Amino acid sequence: MPSPASVPRPVAPGSPPAGSAYRASPVWPLTTERLRLRPVVPQDAEAFFAWRSSPEVVRYMYQPPWDRAAAEQKLRAWSAAPFDDVGDVIVLAVERDGAVVGETMLKWAAGPGQAELGYAMRPDTAGQGLATEAARATLRLAFTTYGFHRVFARIDEENTASVRVAQRLGMRQEARLVESDVRDGVWSTEVVYALLDRELV
Numbered sequence: 735m736p737s738p739a740s741v742p743r744p745v746a747p748g749s750p751p752a753g754s755a756y757r758a759s760p761v762w763p764l765t766t767e768r769l770r771l772r773p774v775v776p777q778d779a780e781a782f783f784a785w786r787s788s789p790e791v792v793r794y795m796y797q798p799p800w801d802r803a804a805a806e807q808k809l810r811a812w813s814a815a816p817f818d819d820v821g822d823v824i825v826l827a828v829e830r831d832g833a834v835v836g837e838t839m840l841k842w843a844a845g846p847g848q849a850e851l852g853y854a855m856r857p858d859t860a861g862q863g864l865a866t867e868a869a870r871a872t873l874r875l876a877f878t879t880y881g882f883h884r885v886f887a888r889i890d891e892e893n894t895a896s897v898r899v900a901q902r903l904g905m906r907q908e909a910r911l912v913e914s915d916v917r918d919g920v921w922s923t924e925v926v927y928a929l930l931d932r933e934l935v
């Protein structure tokens with residue numbers, strides 16, 4: 735009798751082999767109509783500081799505002815981080831007309847072909863669809879380059895701007911986790927949005 739490890743697992747049409755994402759080498763930068771996306775470098779610290787130091791921006795990211803030392807430390811760490819196994823994170827700088835105006839993030843999540851999406855933009859760029867455009871490019875990277883099967887976003891229910899980004903991307907609300915976390919000392923509710931590789935438009 736074969737050992738469980740040698741039994742082939744069923745593979746759905748279009749799924750990556752064995753339900754696992756690839757260790758791919760993307761071609762940078764990713765380009766969209768208005769944006770370029772590329773992995774961060776340490777020199778992005780000053781640009782990231784512009785929004786990551788703002789309490790309003792980081793409020794729903796469940797992270798404290800950065801000081802300059804934190805910006806430098808984080809960008810150094812992210813720039814050197816691998817992206818080839820569960821738990822790894824790749825952070826992309828979003829450029830418009832040569833200036834870094836935002837970030838997107840993919841986290842290699844547990845489970846077959848699962849990844850988490852994140853995004854944040856400099857506040858003065860809001861309301862132009864740039865976050866949606868950057869996030870869509872990041873979803874395409876996740877599905878077509880890395881071969882992830884499902885990408886999800888965890889969003890504080892009160893973060894309506896982020897919920898609208900997820901909805902514009904065609905992501906489906908899959909869960910509402912009532913009072914599953916604490917923000918600013920009060921219970922907060924998280925909604926989970928997700929998209930499958932075959933659903934990206």
Ligand SMILES: CC(C)(COP(=O)(O)OP(=O)(O)OC[C@H]1O[C@@H](n2cnc3c(N)ncnc32)[C@H](O)[C@@H]1OP(=O)(O)O)[C@@H](O)C(=O)NCCC(=O)NCCS
Nearest residue numbers: 791794853854855860861862863864865866889895896898
């Ligand atoms: C979440 C966040 C990135 C959303 O930014 P945003 O500016 O609302 O999103 P977009 O750049 O996609 O712009 C969408 C808005 O521009 C409008 N818009 C204008 N031109 C557009 C275009 N060409 N395409 C799409 N939308 C366009 C849309 O109608 C929309 O307005 P609405 O939300 O009032 O309906 C931003 O609020 C942010 O950085 N927040 C802090 C970090 C954060 O919370 N991240 C998410 C954690 S889960």
